[in-house]
Amino acid sequence: MPTKKSLMFKKVLIANRGEIAVRIIRACRELGIGTVAVFSEADRHALHVRYADEAYLLGPAPSRESYLRADKIFDIAKKSGADAIHPGYGFLAEREDFAAKCDDLGIKFIGPKPSSIAAMGDKGKARATVVKAGVPVVPGTEDVGNMTDDDLLAIAPTIGFPLLIKATAGGGGKGMREVRSLEEMPALLASARREAESSFGDGNVYLEKLIEGARHIEFQIMADSFGNVIHLGERECSIQRRHQKLLEEAPSSFLNDDLREKMGNIAVKSAQAVDYVNAGTIEFLVDKDHNFYFLEMNTRLQVEHPITEMVTGVDIVAEQIRIARGRQLSYTQEQIKINGHSIECRINAEDPFNGFMPSTGRITHSLLPTGPGVRVDTGVYPGFEITPYYDPMIAKLIVWGETRAQAILRMRRALEEYRVVGVRTNIPFHQTLMDSHRFMGTQFDTRFVEERFTMDDALEARAANAEIAAILATLAAHQQSERNANIVRRNERDTSNWKWVGRWERMHR
């Protein structure tokens, strides 16, 4: 590898919004790099706009008219003189054409090469690539290419039931069906194809063996352009609902040091198979017998990256920028030590007592938890309007503890301290989870929340405090009606209003 001259970034454009845009701006600030924010009409007041050095309007609220408008983002990058673009996660982060266009324009894309995004973006291709590198994958037809229903029905018994039908272009559980027998398979194939077609414009599907009792464990990797690849340990992400992660923790209590090293090495190998540069995540399924299978690679920064930062001390975003500048990794594998335990709760505007229904509205008050070992990454503030245009995550609450037990106790404390008023949040869900014996005993898999978790305990805890809540509301209502009565009576007084105000204030001092 020839030695490269490292670049200097004077200005970075952040092609994202919300908490992750704020997170990236913070890293740039610490590095003395200027920041350019972009925003939609719905986000004029957003924190990322206010925190950045420069900010430019993209367009109306819907993402396809704003945060997905690559053409406008490039215009703004040129106009503002940005040297680099950080895509965050979601939106344009995993678009090969976007990364390629950056290269063409001489703007550094803070992420992997377009070819790596392409190789990992198509799940079938990704599987075929890593299989060649000796990485274990879940038995299935993903790498075979597009197959007809007849082919799929013929091959299904050789994979064995239960199995999953998944969309080739898929994600987020769309176009996914669980098949228990050959008889029910034709109907499920048809509906999966229909959903995939309407969600992704691509009705192709593949089959995969369903790993029962599986955990979702992922490895953070970092790679520089000199061929150095390291991993920063794992994150346990099995607490999910409808394939959306709700809580992540690092390290996973399910792995021992041997398995961690083995999986870490495989993660590094997977990244090397696509000549990967920058930060990425290798997702694995791990069954109850500790067999593990490559699931996919996310070629970007993850939502849950802070827990890895908490236990390794590595600032992943700063390291991403360093790598993009063409410098070597700051760490060798030997220097990465896992210290303590970290948990992240995704705080969403949704009501756990009402089927996790999204809750829109204005956040009238917000008081963030603080104190030892607590970090909150958020893009909202009092007065923020939760709109249906973007995802419902309002904050990530992250804690660190010396042990898992301490981290859980700290998270309980932080959840109690966190006050959000104006919209419903899933804080009671996280509180109930922190109190559940299965969570405490790490007895869970990816289906735990949907199949074995209830909010019943939360209802009991609610009932315990209901009388206090009743007293508080009654006293507040009483105080208000007394005050209203005073205002009505004001006109009946013969003293001047000024004197009365003075008396009233003395009385209430």
Next chain:
Amino acid sequence: MKYITTIDDKEFEIEVVDEHHIRIGDRLLEVDFESVSGQPVFSLILDGRSYEAFVYQSEQDWEVLIRGRQYQVNVEDEREKRLKTAGGDISGGEFHLKAPMPGLVVAVLMEEGQEVKKGQVMLILESMKMQNELKAPRDGTVGRIRVKAGESVEQKQTLLSVH
């Protein structure tokens, strides 16, 4: 002044005796209730135990947020309540299912005239990238359906009615 305060269908009879005392049932409790200036934050010391909460009004009810748990509380003074119940039962009548947020109607699972049970899914609304099931709040018969699958709806728009 006596109040009937309701949380999750449970009623509390609370009498505000004077500035520092309330009575619940036959218990007389000492209270020290203070609001924190400029915010809907209240501090309550009840027989020596300290509680802090956000208490604020929303439409007809009060919302109380205490230690991460949120309560929707209805407070009525006793006289008001008596007057209202004298006016007859209002729990029957027509119920209008309204969109809790703007979104796209993915599917209407009901037909006009169909019987529904409480908790049965009536309509699927997509919003914030997620599909949300809207359920019947009580047993009844589906009246007029005002929306079709594929239609965009505004927040609080009436989707269908149940009687």
